[in-house]
Amino acid sequence: MNTLRVLLMLAWRNLWRNHRRTFIMLAAISVGVWAMIFMTALTQGMVNEMVKDGVSALPGHVQVHHPNYRDDPNINNLIPMADTELSAKFAAAGFEQWASRIKVPAVITSERESRGVTLLGIDPNRERDLTFVDYEDIDGRFLEDEADKGVVIGRKLAETLDTDVGKRIVIMSQDPKNDIADRGFRVVGLFGANMQSLEETYVFAGKQTIQKLLSVGDHVTELVAMGDDYRNVEPVYEKVVKLVDDSVVVNRWFELDSYLGTMLRVMDGFVLIWVVVIFLALSFGLVNTLVMAVFERVREIGLMLALGMKPSSILGQIIIESMLLLVIGLAIGNVLAVASIAPLNSGIDISIVAEGMEMMGSASVLYPQLRMEDVILANVVVLILGFFASLSPAWRASRFQPIEAITRVD
């Protein structure tokens, strides 16, 4: 303990022997750490938006389907269990949110145009907190209940079809007997979304209305449950698996959208690589500083060895010096990162590159996400790699022969 106190005192005072060098190194570490955390927050923000948008377009962290539905999402691949029976089970299980729906391909036709769309027969009250649609931002109104006779389409689709609220359109799909099932609907509302593709693709109608149209009785194609964190869906998954039998398959969101799942993993890996690359650039400065510090103090180190300080203590002293430098640099870097990210919480407008971002599945406003795990990762990587980077100069210092070091001539 005594030796540690001496080493700490020596390391601290040696650090401030050359103020200018220490300040330059601190500036380099602080800026490096700031860059690590800031860029990571931007990246995580982008990924978060992509995944959130992706999951809200699916939507649902965990989904239940007929085993063939994912390969062929048509009305023949209904969930075999009755909707009321399954819904009762899900309602009793205490999920954050859950819903059952019919989701099938369909064709929508106005008097001018036709488009292929995904028809969603939903219970609007259950979907309120699941869907990407903001019920308060509707031209007209959203569906009122699952027996609603109207449809709600995206603004972009309305523009394409040259239709509007109050006008009629025809929706056409197939029933389980492979007969055409079609019906005229009145457009009761137009929704907006942060990605045009969502406005073009989805058409919402009441679940019961669609069940009747497609003659599927009390059956649905999809049952979904949401947790509170898309990164941790296992508890929800395990709960859902217990509620269903072997006639259906249960998938997590990243299995349903492998692009998003892969993107999330790639971005997590990218963050680590980014942190390590910045550190490698920093480490040249750090090692150079330590080597300089050691070679300026050869005689002094020789003296301490001669007085009975063990080589391991010399090694410890240099490493402590390096750690002190890193800890101060990390503290400043962390403060800078938090201070620069906090004002951006309301989002960064990147609409200038909106098209490119939409291709990647992201919206045109970027919300930097400062996650504690990322801050810890950056700090731990810097400390651990810093420790290893300082081993070489520290080891060399500890191997000095006392008498050669003391008598060394500059």
Add this chain to the structure above:
Amino acid sequence: MAAVRCIDICKTYLQGDQEIKALDHLSIEIEAGGFVCLSSPSGGGKTTLLNAIGGLDKPDSGEVWIEDQRIDTMSKGELADLRLRKIGFVFQAYNLIPVLTARENVEFVMQVQGLSPAMRRERSTELLNEVGLAGLENRRPAQMSGGQQQRVAVARAIASRPTLVLADEPTANLDSKTSDGLMDLFEELNTHHKTTFVIATHDQRVMAHVPRLVRMLDGRIVDDIEQNAA
């Protein structure tokens, strides 16, 4: 028991292509509580002998004993521990750690030894008074003269109560008055604490102070004189 025993030690250095015999089959025994001066012209081997005794350098052959411990076969760690516990050093120059104050320099070895802060403070105060540096405790080496620095080094060398003090040209950078004062201090410590002193020097005034004068030439002892100190 002898404080120091060197048996037939040899040490050779290479200087370019030339072999320099710094120690040439040298044997010497120094009794506990002894006060010995090693004297030789430059390159005569006195510093090499001092370094071998202090475990700072290993002889090529022969044995070096400190009390009952053979030190020429010890590991670096064991030697460091021996120096920490038993040996005090005073070097000719670069004696102090620049980032520590006079008091901290004196306390350095005691702190590494693990002595309590109160004991360290008491001893350092006492020793700094003894070497005439009362009031300069908080000065750093750069704020002190060469003589003052050397006295701090002496205080540090004896602060941990070593049984052996090795001093290499301790008066080389000092004026005659400071030099005499330092030798008086060594004598007093030798007398009161029974600390063994081995001093390497070619300062005639130092040689005159000591009861035993060992003259060396080309790595050999050529004269070993018991004398009445001045």
